[in-house]
Amino acid sequence: MRFLIIGLSILFFSLSTIITFKALEIPDHDTSHQDNRKDETSELNNVIKRLTEDQEANKAIVANLQATVSQLEDKLKTKQEVIESIKTADTDNNKPKTLAVFGGGTFSPGKIALNDVALSTIENFVGEISASQGSRVIIEGHTDNIPTGKQNVDNMDLSLRRAKAIANILVSHGVSPDRISAIGYGDAHPIDSNDTEEGRAKNRRVEVKLMPKEPIEGKS
Structure with a gap:
């Protein structure tokens, strides 16, 4: 046990x-x-x-x-x-530089004589033309579409005569005529409607433009 x-x-x-x-x-x-x-x-x-x-x-x-x-x-x-x-x-x-735009009030209807304001304006930019040697002056005449009412003088002829009137004043201020081109466009280039007197007044104008001197070929 x-x-x-x-x-x-x-x-x-x-x-x-x-x-x-x-x-x-x-x-x-x-x-x-x-x-x-x-x-x-x-x-x-x-x-x-x-x-x-x-x-x-x-x-x-x-x-x-x-x-x-x-x-x-x-x-x-x-x-x-x-x-x-x-x-x-x-x-x-x-591009051409616009020196002045002579509006409808510059010329009497059917006339080519300039008013005193236009003559003063021309004197203001003659100096710029003279200083831009080699440049050309383009004078473009424009009319409205209302016939002149004169025998042998249509709108094309009237616009050219007005352009030449301004060109002659430039020449009298010493600008060479060889630098000036006067062109008449008549009513071919309106800038406003000929249906109103206000529009026709804008279309009756002469634009004076200064063309830059063309660069000599081969030079930049």
Whole structure:
């Protein structure tokens, strides 16, 4: 009996030792698993952090590129505007400059004599003509569509006579006749309706234009 009790005691002690050892192993296994999960989570967080940082860096790069493109577009636009202004200036320099337009009140109906206001106006731009050496003066006469009522004098002839009247005054002020061209257009180029007196008065006009000096061939 005594040996039986001793044997059972040894058996219980052995079982107790085994159970205790197993119990101690389980926490160690769980802790290792948790540590692995923590490491994986930490690594994932690091990856996310790097991706976020890369994304922010890419945004900054894109913003810088957009700013650079915008600056280049502004510079290109400015250069284009300068080029256009130069082209416009060159074109304007090749166009005739209107010195004066003598309206319907300048001449009496069917007459070619100028009034005092017109004479004073001519004196004002003679200096500019004289200073523009090599340029030409174009004088264009225009009328309304009302017949002159005079024999052998139609609107075409009347417009030419009025243009020549102004040309003669320019010559009397020292402008060389070789620089002057007088042209009569009659009623071919109205600028307003001939159906009203106001419109006809605008159409009865003489325009004096200064043509720029033509460039010598082979020179800019």
